Amino acid sequence: MKVFVAALAFAVVAAVGVAMVLSAIQEPSYVAFSTSGARVGDPGHNLTGPT
Amino acid sequence: MPGSFSVLRFAVLKPVFAALALLFVLASPAAAQISFKPTAEAVHEDKLLNALKEGDKISGRVSIPDGNAANLIQPAGRDWRDFHRGKLPWIGGITILGMLAVLAIFLMVRGRIRVRAGFSGRTMLRFASFERFTHWLTASCFIILALSGLNVSFGRVLILPLFGPDAFAAMSAWAKLAHNYLAFPFMLGLVIMFLIWIKDNIPGKLDLEWIKQGGGLLPNGKHPPARRFNAGQKGIFWIVIIGGALMSVSGWFLIFPYLLGNVTELQVWTVIHAVVAMCFIAVMLAHIYIGSVGMEGAFDAMGTGEVDVNWAKEHHSLWVEEQEKAGAPSGRSPHAVPAE
Numbered sequence: 001m002k003v004f005v006a007a008l009a010f011a012v013v014a015a016v017g018v019a020m021v022l023s024a025i026q027e028p029s030y031v032a033f034s035t036s037g038a039r040v041g042d043p044g045h046n047l048t049g050p051t
Numbered sequence: 052m053p054g055s056f057s058v059l060r061f062a063v064l065k066p067v068f069a070a071l072a073l074l075f076v077l078a079s080p081a082a083a084q085i086s087f088k089p090t091a092e093a094v095h096e097d098k099l100l101n102a103l104k105e106g107d108k109i110s111g112r113v114s115i116p117d118g119n120a121a122n123l124i125q126p127a128g129r130d131w132r133d134f135h136r137g138k139l140p141w142i143g144g145i146t147i148l149g150m151l152a153v154l155a156i157f158l159m160v161r162g163r164i165r166v167r168a169g170f171s172g173r174t175m176l177r178f179a180s181f182e183r184f185t186h187w188l189t190a191s192c193f194i195i196l197a198l199s200g201l202n203v204s205f206g207r208v209l210i211l212p213l214f215g216p217d218a219f220a221a222m223s224a225w226a227k228l229a230h231n232y233l234a235f236p237f238m239l240g241l242v243i244m245f246l247i248w249i250k251d252n253i254p255g256k257l258d259l260e261w262i263k264q265g266g267g268l269l270p271n272g273k274h275p276p277a278r279r280f281n282a283g284q285k286g287i288f289w290i291v292i293i294g295g296a297l298m299s300v301s302g303w304f305l306i307f308p309y310l311l312g313n314v315t316e317l318q319v320w321t322v323i324h325a326v327v328a329m330c331f332i333a334v335m336l337a338h339i340y341i342g343s344v345g346m347e348g349a350f351d352a353m354g355t356g357e358v359d360v361n362w363a364k365e366h367h368s369l370w371v372e373e374q375e376k377a378g379a380p381s382g383r384s385p386h387a388v389p390a391e
Contacts, residue, residue, distance in 0.1 A: 003180050003356075007187035014239065015232035022232075033117035 100126045108314075119309060131318040135204075135325070143204055143329040150333035154340045161268065164346040166362050174357035175374065182247060186353055189240030189291075192233045197332050199226035204325065234302050241295040248288060251279040257369075258282035267366070279370045287338050294331045297323060 026032075103109070109124040178186070202210065202223060211219045260275055261282040267274030268283075275281070280288065301324035304310075308317055342349050348362035363371045 003183045004187045004191075007184050008191050010184075011188055011192050011233060011236045014236035015229070018235040019228070019232045033115065033120070 100124070100129075119314065122314065125314060127315055127318060131322070134322060139325050139329075140204055140208070142326060143201070146329045146333045147336070150336050154337060154345075158340075158345065163344065164268065166348050166359065167365060168361045170348065170359045171361040173360045174351075175360055175363055175371070175379065176356060177352040177358040177363065178356045180356065183353055183356055185240055185243045185247065188236060189244060192237035192240060193335065195229050195233050196237060197328070197335070199230040200325075200328050201332070202226050231306055234299070234306070238295075238299045241292065241299065244288075245292050248280075252285045252288040254282070254285060258285060274365045274368075276368045277366065277370065278373065279367060281366065283341075287334070290331070290334050294327055294334070297327045298331065301327070 099109075103124075103126045107126065108122050110121045111123050113121045206219065206223060210222070214222065257277065258281070261277055264273070264275040266281060266283050301320040304312065304317060304320035305324060312320075342353065348359050351362075352358050360371070
C-alpha cells in the first residue's frame with residue numbers, strides 16, 4: 001500500500017513539475033499566435049486555457 | 052439629310068438587330084448563362100475539393116505569427132474529422148466492449164484460475180519495492196490517461212447528457228490538463244519498466260511450449276513451466292512497451308503541435324494515437340482481469356510483492372528453482388494461515 005501511495009504521489013508531483021516547467025518555457029497561445037494589435041483585452045478562458 | 056437618313060435607317064434595322072441578338076442568345080446557352088447568371092460558372096466547392104490531391108491545401112496570406120492560420124481549406128481534414136466522429140467511436144466501442152464481453156464469457160466458462168495445491172501459507176518475494184513502484188506509477192497514470200482520453204471520444208455522447216454542459220466542460224478541462232501532464236510520469240514509468248524487465252522478457256523456445264499448452268488457462272490444463280515471466284506476461288510487456296512508445300511519440304506530436312510536422316502529419320499521428328489507445332485499453336483490461344479477478348493469488352505479486360510458494364511453483368516453476376538455487380529467502384508467513 002505504501003508503494004502504491006508513493007507511486008501516486010510521485011505521479012502527481014511529476015505532473016505538476018512538468019506543468020510548471022512547460023508553463024515557464026512556453027508562451028501562452030494568445031501571445032504566441034497573435035500580435036499585440038490583435039489583443040483586444042482579457043483573452044478569457046476556454047478548454048485550452050487562456051486564449 | 053444624311054443625318055435623318057441614318058436615324059431612319061437605324062430605326063428600320065433595329066428590329067433586325069434585336070432578332071439577331073435574340074438568335075445569338077438562344078443559339079449559345081453558355082453565353083446566355085454568362086449574360087443572365089453570372090455565378091453559374093463559379094467554382095463548385097465539391098469539384099474544387101475533389102480536385103485537390105492528398106496533402107494539397109488552399110492557403111492564403113496572414114500577418115499574424117501563426118502561419119498555420121493561412122491554411123483555408125485542407126480536404127484531408129474532412130476525412131480526419133469523419134474518422135474521429137464516425138469510425139473511431141465504433142472502433143473503440145467494439146474493441147473495448149468486445150474485450151469486456153470476452154472476459155466475462157471467459158470468467159463464466161473457465162471460472163477463476165485457482166491454485167491447484169491450495170495456498171501453502173509460505174511466501175516468496177516476486178517483485179521488489181522499486182518494481183512495484185514503477186508498475187503502479189505507470190498503471191495509475193495509464194488509468195487517468197485512458198479515462199480522460201475516452202472522454203475525448205465518448206464524453207460528448209455519454210457524459211454530457213448526464214452532467215450538463217457546465218460540469219462536462221469543467222471536467223473535460225481538468226481531464227485534458229491531467230492527460231497532458233500525467234503523460235510525462237507515464238513515459239518515465241515506461242522507460243524504467245523497459246530497463247528493469249527487459250532481461251526477463253526476451254522470447255524463447257520455452258514460450259512456444261507455453262503457448263502450445265494454452266498457458267494453463269484452459270479448463271483442466273496443466274500450467275507449463277516458465278521462468279520469471281511466461282509467454283503471456285512477455286506478450287503484455289511488449290504490448291506495453293511498443294504500444295506505450297507509439298502512444299508517447301504520437302502524444303508528443305499532439306501536445307506540441309506543428310513542432311515536428313505539418314497539419315497532415317498531425318492528423319496521421321492523432322489517428323495512430325487514438326487507434327493504438329483503444330487497443331491498448333482493451334489489452335490492459337485483460338491484464339487487469341487476469342491480475343485480479345481472473346487468477347487467484349496473482350494480485351499479491353504487485354500488491355504486497357510476495358506470492359504464495361505454491362502459486363509460484365504452479366505458474367513459474369523454473370523461476371522458483373532459480374530462486375532456490377540462488378538462495379533467495381522464502382518460507383515467510385506474512386499472513387495468518389487457518390489451521391487445518
